Amino acid sequence: MAPAPELRRRLALAVLLLAALALPPVLAALGQGYYVGFAARVLIMAMAALSLDLVMGLGGMVSFGHAAFLGIGAYVVGIGSWHVFEGVPLPFGLAGSENALVVWPLAMLAAGLAALGIGAVSLRTTGIHFIMITLAFAQMLFYLAGGLKTYGGDDGITLYSRSSLGGLNLSDPFTFYYLCLGLLAAVLAAFLRLADSRFGMVLKGVRDNERRMRALGFPTYRYKLAAFTLSGAVCGLAGALLANASEFAGPAYMGWQRSGELLVMVVLGGMGSLVGAVLGAAALLILEEALAGLTQHWQLLLGALLLLLALSARRGLWGWLGGGGRHG
Amino acid sequence: MAEPLLATAGLVKRYGGVVAVDHVTLAVERGHLHAVIGPNGAGKSTLIGLLSGEMAPGAGTIRFNGHDVTRLHVHRRARLGLARSFQVTSIFHSFGVLANVVLAVQAHAGHSFRFWRPASRDPALVEPALAALERVGLAERRHDPAATLSHGERRQLELAMALAGDPAMLLLDEPMAGMGPEDGRRMVALLESLKGERTILLVEHDMDAVFQLADRISVLVYGAVIASGRPDDIRADAEVRRAYLGEAA
Structure with a gap:
């Protein structure tokens, strides 16, 4: 029998999942089918925020460059699609591909390798230096992407079609939404499991007191690097989905504003709680959408609302809902 | 000699x-x-x-x-x-008392690239951790958050963590x-x-x-x-x- 807080947490999770499952038919019944596509984008950004919370909330590594991995994932899908459409082979005689089973794992691999490289350098520092170095790497990749003349330079790549996945039609908003939901739920479940595993304990120990961890005998660097790489790969998957959702891949995905948005989502939802990252992403994007419909000065309103939320719910939305604060 | x-x-x-x-x-x-x-x-x-x-x-x-x-x-x-304790108490404040020592045991139980089983329910970690807590007289506080311990108890916990890995010194x-x-x-x-x-x-x-x-x-x-x-x-x-x-x- 699980203790009461654990029970409440599971109940809240179940309610969230049911609401997410019921959303598309409800929207359709209300004649607001357009928003199913928007909801899928929320799920995708939630996955990206979740990947950030793994390193930031559990491991105490505040990455200000996670949008780079989002962008890399998107570009892998975009470039694969571009070569199919243009009929131009890739280097080494490889053909382009739109097959999700090829391109999405490749997106994860590419983003994961980038995270491995960036992490290997950045994780030699901590605190503010780590924040600045991750930001610098992301900005380098942002300008690099803008310089890819073949792939549209600053304008990016417009996809002619979404990835293909067996008999599924990903251009159907419902199908795409449920696919995104399934992937997000799988990542969330795996991360929640990981948080209590030996690996997760090491990450949380590093967050609390890295010096003590080393004195206990943990080679902390390699665990942090592994977490950073895993986080990058998951963020790359979110990027691949994002390219499909907007049928576009461009440097804008990698900008520092996007990295900042991911940070806001995680903090807003409740750092280190994992579920909070999902809630934070949903809250931020829905607020943006709702306020933009009200007034053109919506960013002023958004700022004020975020301030209020930060002051009133210090443990984030998830803590406020009774799900508990950081996973500890 | x-x-x-x-x-x-x-x-x-x-x-x-x-x-x-x-x-x-x-x-x-x-x-x-x-x-x-x-x-x-x-x-x-x-x-x-x-x-x-x-x-x-x-x-x-x-x-x-x-x-x-x-x-x-x-x-x-x-x-x-070679295990050490710190002059300024150095524990994991967001962890429970037992989890602090479990982590110390884990440091000596092979690599920690294990992503699935909950560490806090692994007898291979929990049993030696409990033994170390008993040794320093903190077993009764095992379910409490480490942050709620008194200064003296934190020093005891610190010692339990040092002992947990069965160190030579x-x-x-x-x-x-x-x-x-x-x-x-x-x-x-x-x-x-x-x-x-x-x-x-x-x-x-x-x-x-x-x-x-x-x-x-x-x-x-x-x-x-x-x-x-x-x-x-x-x-x-x-x-x-x-x-x-x-x-x-």
């Missing part, structure tokens, strides 16, 4: 022009409780930093359990069985710092019970405790060892009395 468990030779650490540790040669025999005393600024903390591996010496060597560990990282020395950096008389007595009794079972290097300010517990005492003044021997010899040493005990008494 067998090789000492820990031996330093000509250990030097300089900060700019200041020599914090000055050619320290020290041997800690297996099973001994060896105390290092000295006035403030004598270099005791630096010595602990060098032995644990947080600082690199400018010259000299450190041998531990048959290995030259002079250039080994902190975590490698810990894995070889304990480096204890002022385990009685900031304790009231009651907690202090309990800690002395605890260290007394560990004597003989573990090799211990104890850096401590409390002279009564040191002379009660130690098998050997080394006196550090201005970074150099000015005397080393049995408690009675140290008490009788004229130079020690002049340099240190006289001014402290």
Whole structure:
């Protein structure tokens, strides 16, 4: 029998999942089918925020460059699609591909390798230096992407079609939404499991007191690097989905504003709680959408609302809902 | 005679022009409780930093359990069985009491690239952790958040974490710092019970405790060892009395 807080947490999770499952038919019944596509984008950004919370909330590594991995994932899908459409082979005689089973794992691999490289350098520092170095790497990749003349330079790549996945039609908003939901739920479940595993304990120990961890005998660097790489790969998957959702891949995905948005989502939802990252992403994007419909000065309103939320719910939305604060 | 468990030779650490540790040669025999005393600024903390591996010496060597560990990282020395406690209590505040010790056991239970099973329900980790908590008398607090422990209890927890990995040697950096008389007595009794079972290097300010517990005492003044021997010899040493005990008494 699980203790009461654990029970409440599971109940809240179940309610969230049911609401997410019921959303598309409800929207359709209300004649607001357009928003199913928007909801899928929320799920995708939630996955990206979740990947950030793994390193930031559990491991105490505040990455200000996670949008780079989002962008890399998107570009892998975009470039694969571009070569199919243009009929131009890739280097080494490889053909382009739109097959999700090829391109999405490749997106994860590419983003994961980038995270491995960036992490290997950045994780030699901590605190503010780590924040600045991750930001610098992301900005380098942002300008690099803008310089890819073949792939549209600053304008990016417009996809002619979404990835293909067996008999599924990903251009159907419902199908795409449920696919995104399934992937997000799988990542969330795996991360929640990981948080209590030996690996997760090491990450949380590093967050609390890295010096003590080393004195206990943990080679902390390699665990942090592994977490950073895993986080990058998951963020790359979110990027691949994002390219499909907007049928576009461009440097804008990698900008520092996007990295900042991911940070806001995680903090807003409740750092280190994992579920909070999902809630934070949903809250931020829905607020943006709702306020933009009200007034053109919506960013002023958004700022004020975020301030209020930060002051009133210090443990984030998830803590406020009774799900508990950081996973500890 | 067998090789000492820990031996330093000509250990030097300089900060700019200041020599914090000055050619320290020290041997800690297996099973001994060896105390290092000295006035403030004598270099005791630096010595602990060098032995644990947080600082690199400018010259000299450190041998531990048959290995030259002079250039080994902190975590490698810990894995070889050199456990330490910190002068300023260093625990994991967002963890429970038991989880703190579970993590300490985990450090010595192979690699931690295990992503699925909950660590807190793994008997291979929990049982040794509970044993360590019982040893220091904290078993009843195992379900409490570590942040709710009193100062004395945190020091006990710190010791449990050091013991959890079944280390060959304990480096204890002022385990009685900031304790009231009651907690202090309990800690002395605890260290007394560990004597003989573990090799211990104890850096401590409390002279009564040191002379009660130690098998050997080394006196550090201005970074150099000015005397080393049995408690009675140290008490009788004229130079020690002049340099240190006289001014402290």
